[in-house]
Amino acid sequence: MRNPYRDMMEKIKVPNSLKDKVLNAACADQSPVAENSRHKARCRNVFRAAVCAACTFAILLSGGLLFFKSGTGGINADKGIKSSLSPTYHFGLVAYAADINRIYAPEDNKIAFSIANAGGGEIPEKGDYTGCLFRITGDGIKTISASIDRGGFYRYKKLTNLTQDNVEALYEAEANGTLKVDTQFISSDDKKIWQSEQVTAVGSSFSEDWTADASYGFWVPPELIHHSENEDLREAAHKEIDTFNGATLKITATFEDGSKQTKTLHLKTGKLKVVYNKDHAHTVLPELATGNEPYLYSVYAELEN
DSSP states (O other): OOOHHHHHHHHOOOOGGGGGOOOTTOOSSSOBSSOOOEEEOTTSSSEEEOOOOOOOEEEEETTEEEOOOOTTOOEETTTOOOOOSOSSOEEEEEEEETTTTEEOOOBTTEEEEOOOSSSOEEETTTEEEEEEEEEEEEESEEEEEEEESSSEEEEEEEEEEEOHHHHHHHHHHHHHTOSOSSEEEEEESSSSSEEEEEEEEEETEEEEEOOTTOEEEEEEOGGGOOOOTTOOHHHHHHHHHGGGTTOEEEEEEEETTSOEEEEEEEEEEEEEEEEEOTTSOEEEEEEEOOTTOOEEEEEEEEEOO
């Protein structure tokens, strides 16, 4: 008899496009992976996290936890996940890599969030939009709510295939206040086709209608950020990520039949282990690196049983 869990896992393939999505600054030898240094973002005087995104996802079923192991592959976020394994409603937490529009699988009962080259940045007087993004997936979801006892959340939205006229209209809307976002990062590789990444802080909790493509990130409020003139940028970035060390994240989904499910995650931070395959593709693991192992300093979580 075929195992439905095995059938679904066999359908998950490694996309070839990920082979070129590796860390530019990473080496195959023992070294930190793309240090959490900050640099000025394109078209905005803000600091960005210069790292490559490699994230994970977990489908949390009402009867327990069902995990898929990603290796170095992922699933196109536009296509999403559909499951026929359970007739009951369920929801899942998905760590999302905005720069390559992919979601990835965790290992065991842990999930790792990696800081993306896209998805955020530090904005003076508004806080640090860390780039650690996630989505909520599932069947029959009507509304979602989330809370965290350290730091906060922000919404993330990405507009693509924009023309120069579109960009000018967005800048104008931002200037006159009709664009209801904290800020936007506008960029282009060829100055012909543009994209706008928009971020808006929502505080330590939110509740709203569910949409499959809604993305959220971990936000460090400005009052928790303290810089000094001669600070080490890497250590400063680590300190901001450490805002979430020990935090408790709770997410509740309300379904079309009125039923609810709540999942609790206990967040930790640290130097997360990075492994490479022979094609130099990488996976960020939800476990701490030891010794001189390659690492990425970020957030990971343990899911409450």
